Amino acid sequence: MKKRRWYLASLVVTLTFMTVPVLSAENQSSTQSPSELQAMSILKNMSEYLAHAERFSVTIRDGYDVVQGSGQKIEFGELRKVTVSRPDRLRIEVERSDGQKDLVIFDGKDMTIYTANHNIYATTSRQGTLDQAIKYALDDLKIRMPLALMLLSTLPSELDNLGVAADYVEKTTITDVPCDHLAVRTAGGVDFQVWVAQGSEPLPRRIVITYKDETGQPQFWADLSSWNLAPDVSDALFAFIPPDGAERIQFLAEARSAAATATPKKGGNK
C-alpha cells in the first residue's frame, strides 16, 4: 500500500508541475505586466507632451534600409531640421544623403516644397491647421515626411489607433540624456522602439521602426536631438520667397486630378 501511495503522490505532483507553466503563460497574456504598464505610461506621457507643445524644433538624423532586388540591404539617410509652431506653421529643411536639399514649408495658407538642387518649387493653397496640411502632404501629395505622426497634435489618439502594445526594455544612460527604452508593437505588423528622455521633458530621443512583414524586414531609425521647446517662430521662418530664377512647377497629383476634372471624358491620365 505504501508503494501504491507513493506512485499516486508522484503522479499528482508531476501532473501539477506540468500544468503550472501552461497556467502561468495564460495569466501573462491576459493581463499587463508591471513593465508593460510602465511602458504604456511612458509612451502616453511622451505623446501627450509632444501633442500639447505649442511649438518646438528638433534635428532628426535618420536612416533607412532599402532591400534591393538582390536581397542586399542598402541604407540611405538624411538630416531634417523640423520646426513646428501650432496651430498652423511648419518648416522642414532636408538634406539627403545624396546631397539633395529640400525645404517644406506650411504657413497656414500655402504648402510649398522647394528643391535647391533643381531650383524648382511647387506651392499649393491649403488653408487649415497643421494637422490637416500634414495629412494632405502625406496622403495626397505623397511628400516624404518620416515620423510625421509625431508632428500631429492628435498623436495620442493616433497611437491608440495603431493598436500599440508597449513593453519596458531598460533604462539606458548612453544616450545624451538618460532614457527609457520601450519596445512597442502595433496591430499593423510594424514594431517600433523608442527611447524617451527621463525627467520633466519626456521627448523621444531615438526611434527605430521595423517593418517585419516586409521582405528583409527593413528598418527605419532616427536620432532626435537639439530639442527646443521655445524656438524662434518668426513669420519669416515660414515664408517662402522663391530664390532668383526658381522655376515653379505643379504637383503631379494635383495636375492629374485637375486634368481629370477638366476633361472627364478624355480620361487621358491613366
Next chain:
Amino acid sequence: MICRSLLKLIAIPTIVVFVLFLVIQPEAIGRGRGGGGERGGGGGERRGGGGYSREGSASEGRFSSGKGSSQGARTDSRQQRGGSSQQSRSGDQENRSSNQENRQSSTSQNQAQRQQTAKDQTNTRQQGATERTNADQQGADSRQQSRQNYGQNTQQSRQNYGQNMQQNRQNYGQNAQQNRQNFANNYGSVESSGAWYGGTSPGNWGGYYAGVATVAGVGLALGATVQSLPLQSTPIVVQGNPYYYSGGVYYAPQGDSYAVVPPPRGAVIPSVPDSSTTVSGAGRTFNYSNGVFYESTSKGYKIVEPPPGILITSLPNGAVTVTVNGVNYREFGGVWYQPFYSGSEVIYQTVANPTG
C-alpha cells in the same frame, strides 16, 4: 496488485516524459533563437531593376504599413525575433563584404569608372521612384515588369560573368555604359565636350540631339569617330542607312571610320541597354534609357517616339529648358517633357510637342 502495477505503468512514463520535457525545452528555445535566421535573409526580388534603389517600404518612416498584420508571425517569442534578426544581419554582412571586395577590384580600374558607377546609382535611385509611380497607376503589372527586367539583367550578367575583366566590371555596376566607356578609354575620347555635328532641323534624326553635347552618361561624344567598331557590334539598317549598335551606342560609317550617332528612330535592336528601366503609359510599355524609348516588337526593340503621359525620373544631361506660352518644358531628342513634383521628387512627364 493489478491496481498497483497499473499505477506504476502510468506514473513511470509520465515522470519520464516530464523529465525529458525539462531537458528538451531549453534546447528547443536555443534552436528557436537561431532557427529564425533563415526566414530573415531570403527573398528580396520584390523590387527589380538591380542597382541601388533608394525607395522602399522603410523609406517613408511611417508607423504603419499597407499590409495587414500576420498574427502567426507576431506570436513568436521575443528571443526568437531577436535571434532571427541577428542571424540575418550577420549573413548580410558577409554578403556585403564579399560584394565590397568585388567592388573594389572592379572599380579600382580607373576613376572614370567610379564616376560612372555613381551616376548609374543615381539614375537607378531615380528610376526606382518612377517604378513606384508607375506602380501607383498600374499596380502589380508594372512591378512584374520590373521584376522581369531584373531577371533579364541577372541573366545577362550571368552570361557575361567571367568572360573578361571588362565584362566583369559591366556586371557589377551594370552596364553597357561602362562597356562604352571602356571602349572610349581604348580610343582616348572620353571627354564629353564635343558637340554633335549633325543638322539642326527638329524631327530629323540628324538633328535629333541638336545642341546636345554627349550621349548622356556615356562619355563618348556624339560625333566622335572611331577607327574600328567594338567587338560584338550588331549591324542594323534604318531607312536604307547602315548603322552599327553595340552596348547602347550607335555608329554610322563615315569614310574610313565610324561616327557615334544618336539612336536612330525606327531602328530595331536585339536587346535594350542593360541600364534601361521599364516605363508604362497610354497602355504601352517601354524601356527607357538616357532619353531613348524602346518598344518591344517581335523582331527586337524598336526606338520610338513616346506618347504623352509617360513618367521618367531623370533626363539626360543634354536636355534643354524651353519656355512655350509661359510654361517651362524640357526637350531632348525631339521628345518634350514637363516637370512635376511626385512626392518629394522632381519627375518628368512626356507631353505633346507644345510648339507643334
